[in-house]
Amino acid sequence: MDLTETTVDWTQWLRRWDRQQTGYLPYREERFTVAVDILEQVLAGTAEPVIVDLGCGPGSFSQRIVERLPTARCLAVDLDPVLLALGRAALGDADGRITWIQADLMSVHLPAVLGLSTVDAVVSSTALHWLSAERLSATYAQLGGLVRRGGLFLNADNIPEPGEATVLPRMAERARAEAIERSVAAGGEDWSTWWEALAEQPGIAELISERSELFAGITRDWAEPALDFHVAALRYAGFGEVGVPWQRLDDRVLLGVR
Structure with missing residues (x-):
């Protein structure tokens, strides 16, 4: 469905999305900046x-990548038809530099969906925590076979502490709750x-x-994989260098270099 056929200001809705997300993730823009710095x-x-x-x-x-890297091309992949349509309506194809692809990360075979055997980088933000350890x-x-040698993977997400950590997880949970309270008190929207x-x-x-209909049967009945996982x-997938170049409590940018 083409939302540009409506009179709604979808660019403003994308801004509202970013503000809503920042209410949960107060350092969201900082981690975007760090990730794009690394890509650059x-x-x-x-x-x-x-x-x-x-x-x-x-x-x-993708928006921040194409704004900072003037020759980059992004393949933007998601299952959610609403958010994909919003992105298309607000950003378009950025002069042919953003391609929108609907696919389910729970089951997708990436090279087939992308129509490519190799790419320079894969990024993700606040998404892969939906995947079980197995998935x-x-x-x-798949990324180990898709990202070219010398290419990279960046995951910007809340990734739990490994092992039996208790103090840092409690600090992270409290920080998120306080951030949401501040956002709502200032007139911000929450997810719902x-x-x-x-x-x-x-x-x-x-x-x-x-x-x-698409999300009706999707549940999260597993423990989120921790950082060590x-x-x-x-590393097992073939990324020789793996590390965390930025973090605020459990909010991290995880880097893998192929």
Whole structure:
């Protein structure tokens, strides 16, 4: 469905999405900046880098990449038909530099969906925590075959502490709760309020219905993989250098260099 056929200001809705997300993740923009800085540095010698944005939502990460890397091309992949349509309506294709792809990360075979055997980088923001340990390992294994030698993977997400840590997880949970309280007190939207308001916009009902059907059976009945699991799975997938170049409590940018 093409939301540009409506009179709604979808660019403003993308801004509202970013503000709503920042209410939960107060350092979200900082970690975007760090991640794009790394892309810019590592891919400096690549004429037209191809970057995959996994779980792209409405394209916040892709938007920042194409703004900073003037020759980069992003393949923005997500299952959510509403957020993909919002991204298309707000950002378009950025003069052919953003391609929107609907696919389910729970089961997708990335090379087939992308139509490519190799890419320069894969990024993700606030998305891969939806994957179980088994599915995350399978996804990283695919990335090991997809990212070219010398290319990279960046995951910007809340990634739990390894082992039996208790103090840091409690600090992280408290920090998130306080951030949400501050955002709401300042008039910000939370997740539910944003979606409720969006559902009232003209032209969106069919997409909302499609989204409800797609996500009806999806649950998170597993413990989120901890940092040590991510590191081990990336190394096993062939990423020789793995580390955390930035973090605020459990909010991290995880880097893997192929």
